[in-house]
Amino acid sequence: MTPxxxxxxxxxxxxxxxxxxxxxxxxxxxxxxTFFIVAVTLGILALxxxxxxxxxxxxxxxxxxxxxxTELPSTLHVIEDVKGNKQEVEVGHADEVKAGLGDNxxxxxxxxxxxxxxxxxxxxxxxxxxxSISVALFLGVSCAIYLSEYAKHxxxxxxxxxxxxxxxxxxxxxxxxxxxxxxxxxxxxFTHMPMDRSILIIPxxxxxxxxxxxxxxxxxxxxxLAFVILPVIITASEQCLQAVPQGFRETSMALGATxxxxxxxxxxxxxxPGILTSSILGIARAAGETAPIMFTAALAFKDKLPWQKAxxxxxxxxxxxxxxxxxxxxxxxxFTESVQALPYHIYTIAxxxxxxxYSERAQYGSVFVFLVLVATLAATSIWLRRxxxxxxxx
Amino acid sequence: xTEMPVQSxxxxxxxxxxxxxxxxxADHQVLFNVDLNFHREDITALxxxxxxxxxxxxxxxxxxxxxxDNARVVSGSIKIEGVNLYSPxxxxxxxxxxxxxxxxxxxxxxxxxxxxxxxxxxxxxxxDKHDLAEAAxxxxxxxxxxxxxxxxxxxxxxxxxxxxxxxxxxxxxxALQPRILLMDEPCAALDPIATARIEDLIAQLRGKFxxxxxxxxxxxxxxxxxxxxxxxxxKVIECDDTMTIFGNPADKLxxxxxxxxxx
Ligand SMILES: Nc1ncnc2c1ncn2[C@@H]1O[C@H](COP(=O)(O)OP(=O)(O)O)[C@@H](O)[C@H]1O
Ligand SMILES: [Mg+2]
Numbered sequence: 001m002t003p004x005x006x007x008x009x010x011x012x013x014x015x016x017x018x019x020x021x022x023x024x025x026x027x028x029x030x031x032x033x034t035f036f037i038v039a040v041t042l043g044i045l046a047l048x049x050x051x052x053x054x055x056x057x058x059x060x061x062x063x064x065x066x067x068x069x070t071e072l073p074s075t076l077h078v079i080e081d082v083k084g085n086k087q088e089v090e091v092g093h094a095d096e097v098k099a100g101l102g103d104n105x106x107x108x109x110x111x112x113x114x115x116x117x118x119x120x121x122x123x124x125x126x127x128x129x130x131x132s133i134s135v136a137l138f139l140g141v142s143c144a145i146y147l148s149e150y151a152k153h154x155x156x157x158x159x160x161x162x163x164x165x166x167x168x169x170x171x172x173x174x175x176x177x178x179x180x181x182x183x184x185x186x187x188x189x190f191t192h193m194p195m196d197r198s199i200l201i202i203p204x205x206x207x208x209x210x211x212x213x214x215x216x217x218x219x220x221x222x223x224x225l226a227f228v229i230l231p232v233i234i235t236a237s238e239q240c241l242q243a244v245p246q247g248f249r250e251t252s253m254a255l256g257a258t259x260x261x262x263x264x265x266x267x268x269x270x271x272x273p274g275i276l277t278s279s280i281l282g283i284a285r286a287a288g289e290t291a292p293i294m295f296t297a298a299l300a301f302k303d304k305l306p307w308q309k310a311x312x313x314x315x316x317x318x319x320x321x322x323x324x325x326x327x328x329x330x331x332x333x334x335f336t337e338s339v340q341a342l343p344y345h346i347y348t349i350a351x352x353x354x355x356x357x358y359s360e361r362a363q364y365g366s367v368f369v370f371l372v373l374v375a376t377l378a379a380t381s382i383w384l385r386r387x388x389x390x391x392x393x394x
Numbered sequence: 395x396t397e398m399p400v401q402s403x404x405x406x407x408x409x410x411x412x413x414x415x416x417x418x419x420a421d422h423q424v425l426f427n428v429d430l431n432f433h434r435e436d437i438t439a440l441x442x443x444x445x446x447x448x449x450x451x452x453x454x455x456x457x458x459x460x461x462x463d464n465a466r467v468v469s470g471s472i473k474i475e476g477v478n479l480y481s482p483x484x485x486x487x488x489x490x491x492x493x494x495x496x497x498x499x500x501x502x503x504x505x506x507x508x509x510x511x512x513x514x515x516x517x518x519x520x521x522d523k524h525d526l527a528e529a530a531x532x533x534x535x536x537x538x539x540x541x542x543x544x545x546x547x548x549x550x551x552x553x554x555x556x557x558x559x560x561x562x563x564x565x566x567x568x569a570l571q572p573r574i575l576l577m578d579e580p581c582a583a584l585d586p587i588a589t590a591r592i593e594d595l596i597a598q599l600r601g602k603f604x605x606x607x608x609x610x611x612x613x614x615x616x617x618x619x620x621x622x623x624x625x626x627x628x629k630v631i632e633c634d635d636t637m638t639i640f641g642n643p644a645d646k647l648x649x650x651x652x653x654x655x656x657x
Contacts, residue, residue: 153463247501251563254458255514256491256570265517266503 045371052368055361068117068365072303073345076115076358082106088358090115112353113301113345114362118369123305124218124339125287128297131222131335132229132286137279139226140233144275147234148241149263168231173291179224180295185213187220216338218306221297228292229282236278240271273388280381284374290343298344300352306334342370409434409475409604410455410574416468417450417459423468424450426628432621437596437605439615439636442625443656448608451625452576455479455606456493457486474574491518494567494603498579500560502551507534507543510551510562514570529569536602537565538595557588561595568603575603579610593618612652616640624648626656 056065077094079087081104089097098105151157186199194201194210202209214220244267252262290298307330314322346366349359410432417425424447432438440448453459455472457479471478479489491514502510511530512520520526530547534540539561543554551562560580567575577596581589596605596618609615615622616636623633624647632645643649650656 245501247497247499248503250458250461251495251497251501251503251566252513252517253461254456254490254495255517255566256487257513257517258487261517265513270504 048364048367048371051360051364052371055365056368065117065365069122069369070119071117072120072305073113073118073301073340073362074116074303075113076111078109078111078358080106080108088115109356111356111358113349114353114359118342118345118362118366120302120305120340121342121345121366122369122373124298124341125343127218127306127334127339128221128225128293128341129283129287131218132225133279133283135223135226136229136233136282136286137275140230141237141275143230144234144237144241145263145268148238149259149267164231164234167227168235171291172228172289175224175228175292176295178227179220179292183214183220183223184216184296186211187214187223189214214336216295216297216299218297218335218337218339221293221339221341222335224292224296225286225289228289229286232282232285233275233279236282237271237275240274240278241267243274244270273384277381277385277388280377280384284377287370287374287377288343290341290347293341293344297338298341299338300340300344300348302338302340306337306339307331309333309337342366342373346370408473410606411471411473411476412451413471413473415451415454415470415472417447417454418466418468419462420464424628425454427470428628428630430623430630430633432604432606434604435601436620437600437607437618438621438623439619440606440608440623440625441610441612441615441651442631443651444610446625447628448625449578452578452606452608453495455574455576456490456495458490458495460486491570492572493574493576494570494572496560496563496567496575496577496580498582500556500563500583502554502559502562502566504550504552506548507551507554507562508547511565511569513566518570533565533569534562536568536599537561538591538598539565555588557584557591560584560588560592564592564595568599573604575599575605577605577607579608581614582610589614612640624651626651 056068057063058065075091077089077091079089079094079097079101081087081101083104084106087097094108098108147157147160151160185197188209188211190204190207191210191212192207194208195212198210198212200211248266248270249262252266253259257265309330311326311330314326346363349366350363353359408431412428412430412432415425415428416423417428428447428451430451440452442448450459454467459465467480471480473479474492477484503513508530509516511533512526515526515529520529531540531544534543539558542558543562551559554562560583564575564580581592584592593614596607599605607615607619619636621633622636622639624631624639624643624645626647632639632643632648634644638644639648640652643652647656
């Protein structure tokens with residue numbers, strides 16, 4: 001930088017003005033980029049809120065569109081009369097309405113998946129999240145305990161950390177294919193009649209263990225999603241375990257506790273709040289993934305909730321035990337059913353059917369509900385963290 | 395282990411024997427040929443500048459330093475009543491039940507006062523409510539804390555003052571009725587009043603346990619210790635009666651340390 005020739009005599013004049021201008025420009029550029037990002041984010045949220053909330057909310061009691069939240073998706077029929085009045089009709093009533101219109105009937109349009117509500121996808125996503133978070137917490141916390149409490153520092157530990165880090169970078173569609181191969185097609189089941197494509201059949205006497213896969217179902221999808229969020233859970237759990245003061249471990253062991261007792265009574269209880277809060281963010285991630293469940297659990301459309309499977313009717317004189325057994329199998333059966341899921345449903349109505357005002361309405365409604373659910377989870381996580389941090393100080 | 399005859403108790407030179415003890419963290423050796431005897435029911439103070447290995451020696455006596463990655467005994471031994479603590483026959487869990495420890499930073503678990511007091515018994519498998527309550531009262535009384543906390547045993551220990559928390563840590567350590575009590579700068583994190591109470595407590599407990607106390611505070615060593623060992627750079631320079639160490643030290647290094655010319 002050359003000294004400003006006009007400022008001879010003042011050795012500190014330098015290129016002050018020029019520098020200041022540059023400084024100002026840089027600051028404004030960075031500020032603009034930040035504002036731009038914030039504006040885009042707010043724009044997206046506003047668009048979804050503006051277009052989605054009319055679908056979900058009503059101006060009259062009960063203010064919420066209960067139909068949208070409690071019904072399964074269905075095909076929407078729109079019937080237009082000769083005067084151009086359009087009428088939205090449920091599947092079952094289309095013929096009735098047409099007959100009622102008689103000669104005034106002009107035309108009928110059907111829009112797939114855009115009628116009814118989105119209860120099916122909501123239930124499906126809830127089940128997938130339930131399975132995936134249980135599996136991921138069990139595996140992830142076990143792994144984190146090993147890494148943080150048992151493993152000696154060294155090359156091996158670094159290698160494991162690297163592997164976990166890499167797992168986090170794997171594209172989710174790869175997890176989808178992995179889930180297809182591992183859970184849908186090869187996972188072991190107990191069965192009396194192994195399928196032909198079973199990879200390995202182990203007779204156990206009373207039954208056989210057949211590696212024929214779980215088929216597309218909640219279990220397959222949940223396990224696949226568990227692997228997607230596993231790196232997050234492991235890393236967060238390890239951090240939470242490390243945050244427990246070393247003094248607790250030493251004190252506990254100095255009082256004659258074994259290592260496992262120490263973990264069980266003096267490390268895990270104090271790490272658990274943190275682990276649970278961060279796993280809520282894992283839930284949000286699992287709920288939002290589409291690719292891992294496309295081949296493993298989700299259907300574009302299903303006209304039944306997972307527990308509405310047709311079971312053989314019981315004889316009239318069936319014992320209470322038989323009824324009880326059937327209820328249990330119905331309950332457990334939800335995990336072996338394929339389901340609809342919110343992200344996949346949104347994908348279907350946004351990309352797989354012809355677009356018009358009706359399908360757009362269904363899209364924004366679903367996206368809005370989805371966003372509210374995820375935001376609620378995130379808010380719960382933040383609230384929990386605040387509360388627990390205040391409670392478990394040491 | 396058998397009880398020793400009472401009359402010889404205070405002259406039992408062989409209670410805790412540290413012999414030619416060398417200790418290292420990875421390749422960094424921190425204790426060199428330490429030879430020390432701790433007498434039964436004595437209070438022995440370990441003094442010396444920071445980093446000279448006092449804590450390391452103390453933490454080797456209940457083998458809590460085994461938790462530190464790379465920490466290892468290079469050679470030598472520590473024996474309690476002739477049993478080498480580092481021999482394979484020794485079960486560290488029962489060793490630690492016999493050797494209580496109080497740490498520098500008072501660190502009760504964020505649980506109730508009662509649960510802190512009975513932690514050692516719980517992990518040892520004591521389930522009987524009556525036994526636990528009895529043990530809690532006995533150890534809290536021993537730690538001169540009972541009167542202050544008897545009405546709020548089931549409140550969190552984190553709500554206690556620093557001095558009370560440290561006395562709770564002492565109660566927790568004595569609940570298992572160990573014969574040896576190791577203390578690593580037990581007053582370093584406390585104010586003078588709380589420090590005085592802990593010193594009083596140690597004086598009250600004199601004779602009930604064999605104390606090994608690391609301290610930075612030479613006045614404290616003078617006040618409470620029967621014997622004092624001076625450490626410098628991982629070596630024991632001098633170990634004698636406290637009176638002798640502070641009144642008439644044999645070694646020049648000791649003298650310069652206790653007069654504050656060596657830090
Ligand atoms: N966990 C550890 N890992 C490596 N070196 C350690 C560790 N703890 C202590 N040291 C080293 O051992 C030496 C003695 O430490 P310490 O026993 O804590 O001394 P003191 O208690 O007398 O201050 C110091 O040089 C210290 O750096
Ligand atoms: Mg120390």
